[in-house]
Every structure is written in C-alpha cells, then in structure tokens.
Amino acid sequence: MSLMAFTTVYAQEEEELETDLxxxxxxxxxxxxxxxxxTVNFAPTDPEETPGGFEIKPGIFVENLTDEPVYTAAQVNITAMSSGSLMCCFPANCYNKFELEEFTTDPSEPIQAKAKHSLNTEWYAEAYGSCTASFQLKIYEATLAPGQFVPTKDLIANGPKITVNFIYNDPASINGVSNDGAKAVAFYNANGQQINNLQKGLNFIKYSNGKTVKTVIK
Structure with missing residues (x-):
C-alpha cells in the first residue's frame, strides 16, 4: 500500500486565492x-491563573454557514506580545508560540454543517501587558482517492480575517487611578451600554466601591 494512503496532502499555492465570506x-x-x-479587544478583570501564566481567553468561535462539513485552518500572525506565550489549538492541533511569528495551523478536522467551533486560542500573560494577533481563516476542499484513508486537502480560498488584542490590565490602576483594592463590577461603552469586556475606544468602568472610571483603549 502506498505511503499516500496515510498522508494528508495540502495545496501550498496561494497566489490569486479568492476571498470567501x-x-x-x-x-x-x-x-x-x-x-x-x-479588531476586537478582550480584557478580563479576573483572568484564571495557570502554570503558564494568567489565561486571557476570548470567547470567539468559527461558524460554518453551509450544509456541508468544511475543513479549515487559521493563519495566525503574532505582531505584539509583552510576555508569556500564545496558544492556538484551532481546529484541533495545538501550537504554543513564545515569539512574534506567523504560522498556519493544520486543517486536521472539519467544522460540521451549521456548527460552531471555538477558536481555541489564549494568551498566557506572565505580567500586565498585551498581545496582538491576527487570524485569517483558510478554506480547504477535501477529496478521498481510492485507497486513501486520510483525505487530501486542497487550499481553495481565504476566509474572513480579524485582529484580536488580548489585554491584561490591573483594574485598580487604569489611567493611574487607585481604587483602594476595589474590583471592577461592570463595563460600559461610550453610549452607556453595558459590555462584557473593555473595547477599543472610550470605556467606563464601575467599581465595587461605587466609583466609575473612564478609560480609553487604543
């Protein structure tokens, strides 16, 4: 039996790739x-502490809009990272990066029809700071030739692309304001609407001591 029966093959040619949204x-x-x-910003006020640092994990998912399974991967470009490492396990295989670099994950398994799949990415911050990375989805066409057990995956299009800012701030010291140990209890945007995390632009942070602090995320 040929080696091809056990090997997944990827098309590497990306010239003139169409964008499919x-x-x-x-x-x-x-x-x-x-x-x-x-561009989206995630700045949790109480991130989970792990052996790798403080986990900043945005709740981002990739949704399959079609009625068929779709093989996909992510082209990840880490452009800033003040400390720690960025872990990406999308769609399944994990990559843990400690330096600024660009890489593409393995389209090892499909997203099922009409399903959502977590981007499975987190920044492990060792100290207050930020990490910035872009995520470009890649779309593959899978074919299974006679005698193959693993389909050949040909890259056929670029999917959507977003940029994520992972932010680990000390809520008690944003804009140099001391809140005497008070914890942030709510976030609001410039229109006064409550939001889950700090966003780009003007934000208002309400603390447990009753104070409200204005901050700008650039």
Missing amino acids: TTLQFVDADGNVIADGA
Missing part, C-alpha cells in the same frame, strides 16, 4: 457576528 464567519459567545477586518 459566505462559508465561514467569526462570532462571539452570544452568536454576534465579528465582521471581516474587525
């Missing part, structure tokens, strides 16, 4: 669409 899309934990080209 009808097959996959990014969504948040509530199902809200994150538009192609958008």
Whole structure:
C-alpha cells in the first residue's frame, strides 16, 4: 500500500486565492457576528491563573454557514506580545508560540454543517501587558482517492480575517487611578451600554466601591 494512503496532502499555492465570506464567519459567545477586518479587544478583570501564566481567553468561535462539513485552518500572525506565550489549538492541533511569528495551523478536522467551533486560542500573560494577533481563516476542499484513508486537502480560498488584542490590565490602576483594592463590577461603552469586556475606544468602568472610571483603549 502506498505511503499516500496515510498522508494528508495540502495545496501550498496561494497566489490569486479568492476571498470567501459566505462559508465561514467569526462570532462571539452570544452568536454576534465579528465582521471581516474587525479588531476586537478582550480584557478580563479576573483572568484564571495557570502554570503558564494568567489565561486571557476570548470567547470567539468559527461558524460554518453551509450544509456541508468544511475543513479549515487559521493563519495566525503574532505582531505584539509583552510576555508569556500564545496558544492556538484551532481546529484541533495545538501550537504554543513564545515569539512574534506567523504560522498556519493544520486543517486536521472539519467544522460540521451549521456548527460552531471555538477558536481555541489564549494568551498566557506572565505580567500586565498585551498581545496582538491576527487570524485569517483558510478554506480547504477535501477529496478521498481510492485507497486513501486520510483525505487530501486542497487550499481553495481565504476566509474572513480579524485582529484580536488580548489585554491584561490591573483594574485598580487604569489611567493611574487607585481604587483602594476595589474590583471592577461592570463595563460600559461610550453610549452607556453595558459590555462584557473593555473595547477599543472610550470605556467606563464601575467599581465595587461605587466609583466609575473612564478609560480609553487604543
């Protein structure tokens, strides 16, 4: 039996790849669409402490808009990281990066029809700071030739792309304001609407001691 029967083959040619925004899309934990080209910020006030640092994990998912399974991967470009490492396990295989670099994950398993799959990415921060990375979805066509057990995956299109800012701030010292140990209890945007995390632009942070602090995320 030939080696081809056990090997997944990927098309590497990306010249003149079309952009397809009808097959996959990014969504948040509530199902809200994150538009192609958008920049999103995640700044939890109480991140989980792990052996690798403080875990900053945005609730981002990739949704399959079609009635068929879709093989996909992510081209990840880490452009800033103040400390720690960025872990990406999308769709399944994990990559843990400690330096600024660009890499593409393995399209090892498909997203099922009409299903959502977590982006499975987190920044492990060792100290207050930030990490910035872009995520470009890649769309593959899978074919299974006679005698093959693993399908050949040919890269056919680029999907949507977003940029994520992972932010680990000390809530008690944003803009140099001391809150005497008070914890942030709510976030609001410039329109006064409550939001889950700090966003780009003007934000208002309400603390447990009753104070409200204005901050700007750039």
